[in-house]
Amino acid sequence: MNITKEQIDDLNAVVKVAITKDDYQDKVDTILKDYKKQANIPGFRKGQVPMGLIKKQYGKAVLVDEVNKLLQDNLNKYLTEEKLDVLGNPLPKQQDNFDWDQEELAFEFELGLAPSFEVPLKTKKAITQYKIVADKKMIDEQVERIQKQYGKLVSKDVVSKKDEVSGSVTNEEEEINTTAMLEVDQLKSKKAVDALVGKKVGDEVTLKTKGLFKEDHTLASVLGIDKQRAEKLDIEVTFKITEINEREAAELNQELFDKLFGPDKVKSEKELKERIKEDSEKQFEQQADQKLLNDVTEYFIENTKFELPTGFLTKWIQMTGEEPLTEEQATEEYEKSEKGLRYQLIEGKIIRDYDLQVQFDELKEFSKGFIRQQMAQFGQLDPKEEELDSIAARVLGNQEEVKRLSEQLMSQKLLNLYKEKANLKVKEVTYENFVKEVYG
CATH class of the missing domain: 3.30.70.1050 (Trigger factor ribosome-binding domain)
Structure with missing residues (x-):
């Protein structure tokens, strides 16, 4: 041969x-x-x-x-x-x-x-790295939510602006017939607030669905309909009051702190606010990191110039698909996938140049971190190492999970590399301003 x-x-x-x-x-x-x-x-x-x-x-x-x-x-x-x-x-x-x-x-x-090219990590243009902070307003609002959530309900005779009002919601034409609880202070419509305040059990009020709540998604859950239908709904519903309650805020005492975080982990209102700030900013960091990873990825795709064997790849797509494609269809498919292919090549180049590897011991510890987070959500704040090892072994026995976790760990390694090598400018923002800047 x-x-x-x-x-x-x-x-x-x-x-x-x-x-x-x-x-x-x-x-x-x-x-x-x-x-x-x-x-x-x-x-x-x-x-x-x-x-x-x-x-x-x-x-x-x-x-x-x-x-x-x-x-x-x-x-x-x-x-x-x-x-x-x-x-x-x-x-x-x-x-x-x-x-x-x-x-x-x-x-x-x-x-x-594959083309030959270089990827300078020290980008010419500085890329924004967001540091999201929990400001006083956010922390105070979170304390209020906690007090409200763990507070007790006190029955009322007459509706006020701070009450929770339960009742039946009906509209024959739209076949709406359900029960719901409305928080008066979450209503956006002044007409709706005025209609409810002063009413008693047994009274009926008419409410317009359009612009009823401060948060648009609330309407779907209140009426028991899907989000798409709720977004288009502009009708009047009849709300018949069956119960009026005021939620008395829970006291900020040791009993509440222990219920939230475990015995003696938090001992004062000051420590509570510090813990809320710390936990919130830890969650914000994940969002900021994902934003940074996306922005660096986009920068490299836009600024790393190299040619691809377009004719060959189009023919390859045409000949190797599950079903035969015309040349026009193959060209369209190639154009859809070109951006992803470019980043695969760029990412592979960076991984090789900086010898980034996923070792099994690293993957095991990485998976145990996820397991700890999941267990914490169910109140298991201090799992034993033997239990973590046992669950991790089962998780890593699934090849699909190994692939998924390996990709996530490699993304983390790339992110750490970008933080070390890329030209970044740190911008400190509140979560509210972060959402405005990033999502408009």
Whole structure:
């Protein structure tokens, strides 16, 4: 067997493979002999079928199969030994009226080669790294929410602006008939507030759904309908009051602190606010990190210039999809995937240049971190190491989970590298301002 490469240009090449009978004949003969031993053909005893008949019936199929195996094995070996960084897979060039009876079989494969480029991590333009802080307003609001959540309900006779009002909500035309609880201070509509304040159990009020709540998503949950329907809804509903309650705020005392964080972990209102600030900013950090990772990724895609073997990749998409595509369809698919392919190449280059690897021990500790977070959500704040090891072993026994966690850990390694090497400017903002800047 002889394999040679013809370089077309920097991004395209053709590999030529010449195969002679010496490369495959012994293997073909061995397989045909096994067929002869097992063949059941009418008119012949088992094992006594003439070899000529076996070759006539099975010879071409066995030859094609063995040659294809040889091609695949040796082509992959050649690409590895020659250290050719290919995109997609080699594409066989079409050969019409191919003669399998030739003494020497010649095949050609088109290659799309990965481009050569550099990725300077010290970006020319400074990229914003957000540091989100929990300000006094946010912390005070969170304390109020906690006091309200853990407070007790006191029955009332007349609705005031601070009450929770329960009742039935109906609209025959839209087939709405449900029960709901409204927090008066969460109503955006002044007309709705005025309609409710002063009412008693048994009274009915008419409420317009459009612009009823401060938070638009509240309407869907109150009416028991899906979000899409709620967004378009502009009707009047009848609300009949069945219960009026005022939620008396819980005292900021040790009993509440222990309920929230465990015995003696927080001992004063000051410590409570410090803990809220710390926990909030830890959650904000994840959002800020994701924003930074996205921004650095976009910067590299936009500013790392290199050519791709577009023609080859379009043909590869056209020929290797689950269903055959036209050239126009393949071009459209390539255009959709080009940005992702560019970042895969950029990310792979960075990983190689900085020797970023995911070791099993790192992956195990990383998975245990996720497990701790999940257990904490269910009140298990101090799990034993043996329990974590046991759960992590089960998680890492699932290959899909290993793949998912490995990708997340590699993203974390890339993020840490960007924080160390990239040109970043830190911008301190409140969460409210972060949302405005990032999401408009």
